[in-house]
Amino acid sequence: MIKKLRLLLWIAIIGCVGLAAWMAYYAKTPLNIRPDAQEITIKPNSSLRSIAKQLVAQGVLKTEWPFVLLAKVLKKEPYLQAGDYTLNKNINPYQLLLSLNHGKSTQGSITFIEGKTFKQMRQRLAKNDAIKHTIHGLSDAEVMQVVGRGEHHAEGLFFPDTFYFDRGTLDTVVLKRAYEIMQNRLTKAWATKADGLPYKTSYDALIMASIIEKETGKASEREMIAGVFINRLRIGMRLQTDPTIIYGMGDDYQGNIRRKDLVKDTPYNTYTRSGLPPTPIAMPGLASIEAALHPANTKALYFVGKGDGSHAFSNNLADHNRAVVKYQLQK
Structure with a gap:
């Protein structure tokens, strides 16, 4: 009898x-x-067995029971969370349990790009399926009533960056973050500005920045392009910049x-009107x-594109005309 018990014990231990x-x-x-990688969704209020079935249905697991057993042995069953998840190709069942345990659900993201207009921002928002859409049908002014400080014109008031958020976040929440960052x-930038600039407010600087953004093909030339436009403003010369024309044409x-x-x-034709346009253009x-x-710090008043994204800068009209002939008319 004792031998049988020992045998059974050893069998149990080995098992x-x-x-x-x-x-x-x-x-x-x-x-x-x-x-x-693979995107998966775990439904709210799912039991452990239901989660396992969903994982099988979505092609993550081949069978349910090993995953269920692992979760029970590790005592993870009460803490598994619903949500959308991104699984990499090398994830193992233990890592999968940890992700579901800690609720590491997939975040949504959206990127607002420098030089784009608010209309293009709205189009990008509308196509993002991680965002809850609430501003469809609202005018720009109505959107600004929700996310801004009552401004009627939204152009240029949002900071270009990549924003991460929980899926289902309101589009107005994302916009408000971009607005506040801008x-x-x-x-902060206005507080450290150079002396003697022909701006009355930081909004004027934002308008100028939007023009610089659209005119700049080579990052290292931003300050020179800014210098040209500042020089024109100082002497009352019209800006004569094509991007403002394009914006006004809609x-x-x-x-x-x-x-x-x-x-x-x-209002945006800087060939017919002096000074800055009324709002940013991007x-x-x-x-x-x-x-x-x-x-x-430059005396340049003109610049012309060389065809490679860079520009030739000139201090006077005669030199500018020669540059135009060289880089534009002899192509």
């Missing part, structure tokens, strides 16, 4: 050791779910500026804001 070894092997073996960055712009567009007066980045507030 437990074998099971433990198998569980360790299973827990650490990569699932190899996809070539790169206000903070602009305020949907009528089809890729080319015609002579009639240059002479048609709009979303400037921090580098363009800094350039607007710290322009190059």
